[in-house]
Amino acid sequence: MTTVNELCSIIEQTWPAAGAESWDSIGLVVGHRRDTVTHVRLCVDVTPDVIADAHAAGADFLIAHHPLLLRGVTSIDEETYKGNSVALLIRHRIGLLTAHTNADVVSRGVSDSLARALELTDVEPIVAHPHSVGHSGIGRVGNLVTPTPLGVVARRIATILPATAAGVRVSGEYERLVSRVALCGGAGDSLLSEPQVRTADAYITSDLRHHPASEFREWAKSENGPALVDVSHWASEWVWLATAAHDLTERMPSVVFSVSDVRTDPWDFLVVQ
Ligand SMILES: [Zn+2]
Incomplete structure (x- = not known):
């Protein structure tokens, strides 16, 4: 069985932490390094919809491009979007890791x-x-x-x-x-x-x-x-997820890597004048 720790080492080889900007927050966000990983879902943003989609797909780990928690956190109040997201991940036993500016460079x-x-x-x-x-x-x-x-x-x-x-x-x-x-x-x-x-x-x-x-x-x-x-x-970064899934599959063939197609672009419709 592959562990989160093994996944983290492959991720360090693929997107070294040294490439990240000093203000960034990358790496493991939710989960334990001893947990096992069978199906990793890749996404740009972590939202409750993305987590629900990952859960429905049977994923036990999410790799997100954007940090869910970037600045100081003093609460995971579940009435907030971020608190709710962290709680959902833990309840569904889905780990979370961020690869942001280290995956840009x-x-x-x-x-x-x-x-x-x-x-x-x-x-x-x-x-x-x-x-x-x-x-x-x-x-x-x-x-x-x-x-x-x-x-x-x-x-x-x-x-x-x-x-x-x-x-x-x-x-x-x-x-x-x-x-x-x-x-x-x-x-x-x-x-x-x-x-x-x-x-x-x-x-x-x-x-x-x-x-x-x-x-x-x-x-x-x-x-x-x-x-x-x-x-x-969102769209410009979403294109990278397929590359990331491909590269990680080559390095960890025993783990399934899939791409979330939940749209997290914040706009829903356009009125053309
Ligand atoms: Zn971005």
Whole structure:
């Protein structure tokens, strides 16, 4: 029987803790290292719906991308979302582990999975990780095999990502040709001033707010900078779960790794004007 402890060592090899940001909270959240593991479900966010789905699927462990508990916890009051989630996990005997920024930076991490889904070539990080070798670091930049109109690239992204209410939003002309694509799964507005982003033809990320996006758009107009493509945060990271399940299955063939398809994007519908 495989133990949580063995799973934790494989996870350390796959997404070393040294790759995590200092503010992050990663690793085992719920469970005992002596517990056994037969079926691991992967998800972006831990919510009661995700836990119910994992329980129904017979999973006894969850690997989540986003930390359920990131800041100081003083209560697991079950009337709160987080307290309820922790209690549900314990009652269902489902362990929980977080792989967050440590899973962003690795060579088969979150942004890298998106780059591969878009079939980019010569992929490298937007910002290389200071302590590691190879293709690790934040975000990815690479080339499309053939220059493609921006609108077609956006439609391709829409087919790669799971469906969400807000879909894919684009700042740039539909017909503009795109060869070099920068991307960052999850919130990527902190990378807007990076040279690898500014010299691309399009930058795909999530959670772009009005002011950074509008300032970038005006700069891009005058300097021929990249178009912006804003996608769902959850969807952009969900693509990585299949890569993670594949890589962990290769390392632990006796354990089942499956992907939760419960949508945890927070938006339910869009009114188009
Ligand atoms: Zn995220």
